[in-house]
Amino acid sequence: MSKVIETIDLCRHFGKGDTLVQAMQNVNITIEEGEFTAIIGPSGSGKTTLLQMIGGLDNPSSGAVMLDGKNISSMTGAELSDFRRDHIGFIFQAYNLIPVLSAEENAEYIMLLQGVSAKERKQRVDDMLAQVGLTGKADRRPAQLSGGQQQRVAIARAMVSKPSIILADEPTANLDSHTGMDLIHLMKTLNEENNMTFVFATHDPKIMDSAKRIIRLVDGKVVEDVTKP
Ligand SMILES: Nc1ncnc2c1ncn2[C@@H]1O[C@H](COP(=O)(O)OP(=O)(O)OP(=O)(O)O)[C@@H](O)[C@H]1O
Numbered sequence: 247m248s249k250v251i252e253t254i255d256l257c258r259h260f261g262k263g264d265t266l267v268q269a270m271q272n273v274n275i276t277i278e279e280g281e282f283t284a285i286i287g288p289s290g291s292g293k294t295t296l297l298q299m300i301g302g303l304d305n306p307s308s309g310a311v312m313l314d315g316k317n318i319s320s321m322t323g324a325e326l327s328d329f330r331r332d333h334i335g336f337i338f339q340a341y342n343l344i345p346v347l348s349a350e351e352n353a354e355y356i357m358l359l360q361g362v363s364a365k366e367r368k369q370r371v372d373d374m375l376a377q378v379g380l381t382g383k384a385d386r387r388p389a390q391l392s393g394g395q396q397q398r399v400a401i402a403r404a405m406v407s408k409p410s411i412i413l414a415d416e417p418t419a420n421l422d423s424h425t426g427m428d429l430i431h432l433m434k435t436l437n438e439e440n441n442m443t444f445v446f447a448t449h450d451p452k453i454m455d456s457a458k459r460i461i462r463l464v465d466g467k468v469v470e471d472v473t474k475p
Pocket residue numbers: 260261267268269287288289290291292293294295296447
């Protein structure tokens with residue numbers, strides 16, 4: 247198995263003086279290809295901050311993030327945005343779909359930026375919408391879909407460009423428990439079938455149960471890192 251994510255003495259501070267918050271303090275984590283890992287911890291413990299830095303959406307105050315062997319913390323803005331587009335898929339709590347685009351167009355969007363041919367885009371989107379159970383709903387806009395269906399589109403969008411890493415920040419937080427469970431099963435199946443690496447920030451006990459590995463943060467530090475047998 248190869249290392250896809252490595253954080254090296256990762257620190258992130260916000261503010262200064264009296265308002266200084268040490269949101270991440272010397273975090274060293276290694277995640278291998280194909281893992282299904284949950285980042286857990288109380289509110290304010292640094293879960294989102296960690297995912298944002300792993301995903302190159304925020305910069306460390308010190309330390310580094312290595313993805314697929316490359317130090318993203320030393321990349322220029324343009325290099326990083328190309329790298330993010332090709333290597334990382336994001337799934338957010340609030341789905342973050344583009345409202346004026348259909349399910350199919352939302353799923354296709356990143357591949358357009360990657361310059362994938364129209365024929366290949368169509369084939370991959372059709373396959374992925376089928377895998378997430380949305381065949382027949384390709385023409386619907388987000389407002390014409392339920393929350394669970396919108397999150398399925400977001401999962402399809404994150405996976406269809408074939409990134410090596412999927413980062414998901416509280417992906418089930420806005421869903422009822424039955425829909426949330428269905429989506430966790432779906433992500434687990436996609437993880438197993440495609441060997442894509444999934445990292446979740448979550449409060450959801452069902453994700454914790456499904457995760458093979460659990461990393462617990464408290465006050466920006468890793469206090470527990472357990473891999474289930
Ligand atoms: N842009 C910011 N400016 C100042 N402080 C911030 C900023 N972003 C995060 N923080 C602080 O950093 C700490 C970690 O926040 P973070 O959002 O990563 O926690 P979390 O574990 O994801 O919390 P939650 O479970 O509530 O989403 C908190 O104390 C938070 O207030």
